[in-house]
């Protein structure tokens with residue numbers, strides 16, 4: 672529910688109060704100018720979480736935005752989010768304003784993007800907005816002694832961001848005109864034993880809708896089963912609040 676009239680947004684909070692968890696901002700780290708890690712603290716005992724699921728915040732009187740925990744500890748009541756501060760809309764601007772001591776409500780968690788523990792290999796595609804997802808799926812894969820591979824399409828100026836969050840990733844630079852062009856080439860170049868291994872993975876495709884579409888098509892072309900691919904657009908050109 673990205674955007675609602677104020678009175679419906681208020682009603683929604685009442686109606687779904689069981690899914691609304693009051694939290695306080697307990698720590699903030701600017702990892703880079705436009706990359707902000709925010710730690711929320713609260714009672715999350717009734718908010719169980721599967722890695723990959725999303726949460727939502729009300730970012731102003733009428734709008735809600737989705738985010739992915741990079742770290743979630745239900746028992747300790749801790750949830751961390753990596754915010755990409757692109758400054759294009761109210762979600763980004765709300766995240767920019769967050770300060771230690773602020774209170775808000777964490778909605779969820781929920782959603783179809785979930786770690787598939789029955790797979791040995793986990794292939795994550797995304798962009799700046801997917802760093803949190805990469806972090807939490809990496810932790811889940813590590814805990815199960817499974818393998819993960821992140822392929823991130825980033826702006827040139829952000830190519831060092833994965834290392835700021837202790838993440839190993841293959842990086843391609845984004846081009847506005849040809850979404851995922853380089854990522855598709857990387858996939859095409861995976862041959863032999865490497866491809867024989869990774870074609871059995873679960874593929875988690877996130878980030879820009881057009882890039883996801885291009886990567887999905889490339890995977891299907893290479894014989895990956897549709898059931899192995901989970902897609903979740905995090906943003907789309909010209910659209911607000913996915």
Ligand SMILES: Cc1cc2nc3c(=O)[nH]c(=O)nc-3n(C[C@H](O)[C@H](O)[C@H](O)COP(=O)(O)OP(=O)(O)OC[C@H]3O[C@@H](n4cnc5c(N)ncnc54)[C@H](O)[C@@H]3O)c2cc1C
Nearest residue numbers: 737738739755759760761762763800905906907909911912
């Ligand atoms: C399931 C889900 C999980 C998400 N998890 C995270 C997360 O963990 N961290 C995070 O930072 N973001 C995450 N996002 C993306 C975040 O919700 C978007 O940044 C959000 O749409 C932007 O909200 P906004 O109000 O700032 O901009 P909007 O009002 O939604 O959009 C304004 C304009 O900005 C453009 N835009 C939006 N995002 C981007 C972008 N990344 N790059 C370029 N242009 C963009 C839109 O196309 C639109 O034209 C997630 C989104 C979804 C759907």
